[in-house]
Amino acid sequence: MSKLSWGMIGGGEGSQIGGAHRVAATLDGAFTFAAGALDIDPEKGRDFAVRLGAGQDRAYGDWREMLDGESSRPDRVDLVTVATPNNTHFEITKAFLQAGFNVLCEKPMTTTIAEAEEIVAIARESGRLCAVNYGYxxxxxxxxxxxxxxxxxxxxxxxxxxxxxxxxxxxxxxxxxxxxxxxxxxxxxxxxxxxxxxxxxxxxxxxxxxxxxxxxxxxxxxxxxxxxxxxxxxxxxxxxxxxxxxxxxxxxxxxxxxxxxxxxxxxxxxxxxxxxxxxxxxxxxxxxxxxxxxxxxxxxxxxxxxxxxxxAIGHTEGMFGAFGNLYANLAEAIHAQKEGGRPDKQNLSFPTAEEGxxxxxxxxxxxxxxxxxxxxxxxxx
Ligand code: NAD
CATH class of the missing domain: 3.30.360.10 (Dihydrodipicolinate Reductase; domain 2)
Structure with missing residues (x-):
């Protein structure tokens, strides 16, 4: 199966959870980091994204720039992870779902019930995947x-x-x-x-x-x-x-x-x-x-x-692998979405927007x- 391309918003250098996502998304080789708006400081975000392997043109200064840039590309990212502070999850997740991207949003998905209901409705209408990182x-x-x-x-x-x-x-x-x-x-x-x-x-x-x-x-x-x-x-x-x-x-x-x-x-x-x-x-x-x-x-x-x-049994395996399983299961669903095949139902376990x-x-x-x-x-x- 071809590799999927992955982008991230937030989770910049030194953030608490960004590193865990980067290891998890690439753990099984399913995703390649291709684009990011990683930091509240545009320059720091661009610099870090390039160091992680994004091209200069896909190292974005903020998430709106990333939304514009990725929306117009034929090779747009297959999945966007939102790992910014809580009060920004709603508007970023909503905007990317509406533009047709699959999203993995950090928890809590939103701050209000009304916003969470809106995300569920938009995900259903758009037919895109919206997962929430209850990664444990x-x-x-x-x-x-x-x-x-x-x-x-x-x-x-x-x-x-x-x-x-x-x-x-x-x-x-x-x-x-x-x-x-x-x-x-x-x-x-x-x-x-x-x-x-x-x-x-x-x-x-x-x-x-x-x-x-x-x-x-x-x-x-x-x-x-x-x-x-x-x-x-x-x-x-x-x-x-x-x-x-x-x-x-x-x-x-x-x-x-x-x-x-x-x-x-x-x-x-x-x-x-x-x-x-x-x-x-x-x-x-x-x-x-x-x-x-x-x-x-x-x-x-x-x-x-x-x-x-x-x-193998007896070796320590932990949080990276747990988050990695969500990414692996999302990859299964995205391949089916892109290539039209049937996903293996045994490999589709990730918390949904409804759970969020x-x-x-x-x-x-x-x-x-x-x-x-x-x-x-x-x-x-
Ligand atoms: P953090 O403050 O350590 O890092 C936040 C990062 O987002 C920073 O790099 C910051 O520069 C960047 N950022 C802030 N606003 C941004 C914006 N508008 N655009 C782009 N980048 C922006 O925070 P954290 O502890 O990593 O938490 C981030 C999210 O992850 C929170 O929602 C938190 O609840 C969640 N989290 C989840 C788990 C889990 O187990 N699932 C664990 C820790 C944190």
Whole structure:
């Protein structure tokens, strides 16, 4: 299959997430970096894009210039990744979808529900792909969990418990550091801090793994550091449309926790436990039996996990590979779009704009619930 060409907006030199996208997009050789508007500073962005391999004419100073430039090319990029700050996702994603590009947008997809609905509608009308980077759903053992639940190995899922807790905003003496402070300023961060930033990943993973959506929730938010206007800790109880009961804890003040994304799934016939910091092991406990460790790369894993894995058992494989699986699956869909063939349905796992919308609706419901003292609030999308 021919290589696909890929462009990026944001994710400039020194950004937190840009490098992960660049490794992931090129990991399996499916995409070549061809164009970019990588930085808020036009010159820095152009310079970096050229160093990454874009031609001078495709190293753009800003995203509007890139939209014009790429729209008029016969060899326009096959996929655009949007990795800019949150409040710009909507207008950039909308403009590129409307111009007929496929888009992978960083999370959160938008800041309001109305904008998210608009993106879903535009993606449907345009027939283009719009994916959202809940990239941790690409871990092989997360896909193993999803396949085990879908295959009925756990029976009915009674409980799902998700966590995403870190401790990097716990120092009260550092709370005025501009790199931390903006995250708790509603004018810059929006209506939610840690729930939108971290909790949304855990909630997406819960939905992905058990194949259900959140219907109602009750949230308790806390701002543990004086002066913060947004939450730095939250506990959310939720119910799902397949009858599963859910619990979510997310925190930015959990001193000693690093990138504490974990998922536990408890069904009638067994339980699963997985933690992103030990991504190569999944604990599986069939009812009334001893726990077993399922190792990434093992031949006993289900096909979805085997396909998502690149290294032999025992070698560390992590976030690049997880994001890489989203890119690989997007490449499968784009080849089918371009060449008219049928995509392999087994290789089409990436979070969609609809999932991005559900996530935004859940964040808004959590904020409303917390403001109302924990009242149960419906998540309608
Ligand atoms: P960052 O501040 O580290 O980097 C942002 C980059 O975008 C910088 O290079 C900046 O120059 C550039 N930029 C800003 N405005 C731009 C514009 N209008 N046009 C072009 N470039 C622009 O931010 P980050 O932490 O890398 O986060 C970026 C996005 O990625 C956020 O939406 C964040 O929520 C998301 N993110 C997702 C994950 C994940 O796991 N999926 C992890 C971290 C961040």
């Amino acid at each position: 759903s690409g871990y092989p053992l997360v896909r193993q969990m999803q396949a085990m639940v879908a295959g009925g190995e756990l029976g009915r899922v009674r409980l799902v418990v998700a966590e995403f807790a870190h401790g990097f905003h716990a120092d009260a003496a550092d709370a005025d550091n501009p790199r931390v402070r903006w995250r708790y300023d509603p004018a810059q961060a929006g209506i939610s801090s840690v729930v939108a930033d971290c909790g949304s990943h855990a909630l997406h993973m819960a939905c992905f793994v058990i194949g259900q959506e959140v219907t109602t929730l009750s949230a308790d938010f806390a701002s543990c550091i004086e002066g913060r206007k947004l939450e730095d800790d939250a506990l959310i109880a939720f119910r799902m449309n397949g009858g599963t009961v859910g619990r979510l804890w997310t925190s930015a003040v959990a001193v000693g926790r690093m990138h504490g994304l974990t998922l536990q799934v408890f069904g009638e016939k067994g339980g699963l436990r997985w933690a992103q910091e030990q991504p190569n092991q999944l604990i599986w406990t069939p009812l009334n039996e001893a726990s077993r460790i399922l190792e990434r790369g093992s031949s006993e894993l289900l096909p979805a996990a085997q396909r998502a894995s690149r290294l 919308l559900h996530s935004i609706a859940a964040i808004h419901a959590a904020v409303a619930s917390a403001k109302a003292g924990g009242t149960w609030v419906a998540v309608e999308r």
